[in-house]
Amino acid sequence: MAATSFDLNSNCARVDVLRKRIKVRVVRYWKGVTKLGVVFKSFNIILLDNMNDRIHAFVPGNCSDLMDDKLVLGRCYVIQIFQVLRYKIDDKFRCLRSDVQLIFSSETRIKAIDGDENSIENNAFDFYDHSELYELSKQTTYLADVVGIIKQYEPLATLVNKHGDAQRQVKLVITDGKSSINVTFWDACAENFDQEMNELKERPAILIIASSRVGLWNEEVDLSSVRGTQCYLNYDHYSVVQLRRKLDQVGFKEQMYAADRHGKVELLSAATIRDLGPEYIMVISAHFLVELARDVWCCGSCNRIVSFPDNRYKVIAVASDDTGAIELLLGDQQIRTLLGMRVMQLLKQSTEEEDFPLVFKSLTKQKYTVKLLIKEINVVNKATIYWVTTICKDFIDPNSHLEQPHDSDCRLTSQKLRGNGTGGHHVKEEIHKKPTSLFVRTA
Numbered sequence: 001m002a003a004t005s006f007d008l009n010s011n012c013a014r015v016d017v018l019r020k021r022i023k024v025r026v027v028r029y030w031k032g033v034t035k036l037g038v039v040f041k042s043f044n045i046i047l048l049d050n051m052n053d054r055i056h057a058f059v060p061g062n063c064s065d066l067m068d069d070k071l072v073l074g075r076c077y078v079i080q081i082f083q084v085l086r087y088k089i090d091d092k093f094r095c096l097r098s099d100v101q102l103i104f105s106s107e108t109r110i111k112a113i114d115g116d117e118n119s120i121e122n123n124a125f126d127f128y129d130h131s132e133l134y135e136l137s138k139q140t141t142y143l144a145d146v147v148g149i150i151k152q153y154e155p156l157a158t159l160v161n162k163h164g165d166a167q168r169q170v171k172l173v174i175t176d177g178k179s180s181i182n183v184t185f186w187d188a189c190a191e192n193f194d195q196e197m198n199e200l201k202e203r204p205a206i207l208i209i210a211s212s213r214v215g216l217w218n219e220e221v222d223l224s225s226v227r228g229t230q231c232y233l234n235y236d237h238y239s240v241v242q243l244r245r246k247l248d249q250v251g252f253k254e255q256m257y258a259a260d261r262h263g264k265v266e267l268l269s270a271a272t273i274r275d276l277g278p279e280y281i282m283v284i285s286a287h288f289l290v291e292l293a294r295d296v297w298c299c300g301s302c303n304r305i306v307s308f309p310d311n312r313y314k315v316i317a318v319a320s321d322d323t324g325a326i327e328l329l330l331g332d333q334q335i336r337t338l339l340g341m342r343v344m345q346l347l348k349q350s351t352e353e354e355d356f357p358l359v360f361k362s363l364t365k366q367k368y369t370v371k372l373l374i375k376e377i378n379v380v381n382k383a384t385i386y387w388v389t390t391i392c393k394d395f396i397d398p399n400s401h402l403e404q405p406h407d408s409d410c411r412l413t414s415q416k417l418r419g420n421g422t423g424g425h426h427v428k429e430e431i432h433k434k435p436t437s438l439f440v441r442t443a
Contacts, residue, residue, distance in 0.1 A: 021080045023113065024049050025120045028095075028210065029073050030228050044228065045071060046095065047079075047102075050119045054126075056095055057082070057102035067104060076113040076120055081105075092140045095211040095228050097126065123232075125210060127239060130176045131371075131390060133221045136214045143211040146223060147239045148174030148181060149247070149256060150205045156194035170194050174207055177246060177256045182222045183209065189225040196233050204247065206240045208232040271323035273386065276374055313343060315360070316385065319368070327385045328370065334391045338363055367394050 028046035033039050041061035048054050059067045071077070083103035087094065125145040128136060136144055152173040161167050170190040172183045185193050197205065210230040212223040225231075234240060246252050268276075312332035319328050336342060339359060341349075350357050371390040377383040 021078055022047070022049060023076065023078050023120070025076045025122070026071055026073050027054070027123045028228070028230055029071075030230075032227055041065075043068065048120060048124050052121060052124050054096050054124055055098055055100070055102060057104060059104045063104065063106045063108075066106070067108070067110070070110045070112075074122070078111045078113060079104075080109040081107050093213060093226060093228075094142050097142055123235075123237065125208060125237070125239070129390070130179050130181055130221075133181065133214050133223075134216075137216050137221055143226065143228065144214050144223075145208070145210050146174070146181070146212055147206070147208045147243065148176055149243055150207050151175045151180060151256065153197065155197075156190055172207075174209075175256050176243075177252055182217065182220060183212075183224070184222060185225045185229075185231070189229055189231065193231050193233075196231070200233055202234055205233050206235075206243050208235050208237065208239065269323040270319070270321050270326045273326060273372065273374075274324070274382075274384070276379055317363075319370070328372075328388050329385050330388045330391065334388050337391060338393075368392065369395055 024047040026045050027048045029043065031039050031041075031043045041064045043059050043064055045057050045059070046054055047057055059071075083105065084100050085103050086100050087098075125147070127147055128144045130146070130148070133144065133146070136142070150172055154171045157169050157171075158166055159169055168187050168190045170185040170193055172185075173180050174183055175181070208231070209223060209225075210232070211226065211228045213226050213229075215222050215224060247256075313330070313335035314332070315330045315335055317328045317330060318325055320326075332343075339346070346357060346359065349359070369392050370388050373387040373389050375383075375387065378386060
């Protein structure tokens with residue numbers, strides 16, 4: 001029987017027993033504790049398959065000793081015979097945006113894979129942009145993966161909580177160069193993080209926080225650790241490479257350390273955007289197309305091998321308000337936010353007779369608020385196409401948290417949208433003819 005991917009959400013009852021074989025890598029492992037600090041025998045793992053899909057698996061205490069000996073973090077396995085359990089609607093703080101989890105039992109069969117581990121990535125994350133975290137703090141269903149540069153760091157400290165119990169704590173601030181986020185790690189997570197920071201050689205450190213709890217403290221976003229939280233310092237991941245390249249850009253460090261937590265945003269009209277001066281120019285890391293060379297996919301810029309190439313959207317649209325119109329270039333993340341699907345999913349739904357996917361018609365004649373990247377070519381050469389970095393439905397005031405949109409359309413992320421793209425569309429369509437809000441972040 002061939003191994004299957006994690007397409008387990010459809011046609012699944014509250015509990016189903018599946019005898020499918022899945023080929024996976026164990027990428028996370030943790031145990032729960034009681035309020036008194038007693039560690040459970042049962043444990044949790046995050047599994048990753050060769051389609052970069054993840055799923056949470058729970059190992060009950062009655063078979064945990066057997067499974068603990070068989071499952072090793074980072075190793076690949078073929079697993080067979082398990083339960084698929086749907087989450088309850090009120091289940092909180094899920095590590096992944098999935099409707100189901102796996103439950104292992106004494107009948108579960110686990111076989112280690114030798115020599116075929118390169119087909120599965122070492123890890124995968126579902127990153128949220130720092131600008132999305134305030135909205136995410138209003139819910140308790142999901143945890144969030146976040147990446148940032150460590151801007152400030154307070155070493156390990158001990159405090160007494162409101163219940164009179166001693167706790168260990170580490171506080172830090174991370175930034176993406178535009179805004180800063182407070183982070184608090186507790187107890188075992190704090191101790192492990194502090195030890196790794198003391199042993200770290202490359203600074204400034206870049207931190208990936210997997211499954212952090214997003215909350216508010218004094219009306220500011222504050223990330224904190226839970227039992228399932230995992231920290232990765234200077235990890236071998238493309239997101240860390242991108243931030244490290246930003247650190248080498250002229251003026252980025254000065255901008256990073258001067259980044260204001262609130263990030264004042266200026267609301268501008270289409271006519272004003274066409275006449276912006278050089279003070280609005282922003283520099284970000286670039287994404288390059290991959291090319292097929294020597295029977296392998298390589299980066300078109302640095303020629304490194306890209307093991308898992310993924311086709312992406314690139315859409316040119318016309319946006320207008322009552323002062324005029326401008327052309328917008330929307331990348332893959334922005335189109336996935338609006339459509340709720342990747343390129344592969346779009347192609348599966350489209351017919352060969354469609355020259356222009358009809359689903360894009362649903363985006364026209366609607367209200368949007370967008371954040372633009374102003375490049376030197378826009379200011380100096382007066383190029384009329386502007387790159388969109390963030391897009392949300394409806395008109396919003398970017399400086400008013402009370403008026404930010406609450407619908408989930410603005411919060412879809414890569415891991416929630418399943419499947420890998422194998423084709424792309426370069427299309428040009430007028431998004432709307434009614435007035436729209438346009439805003440850019442000032443330096």
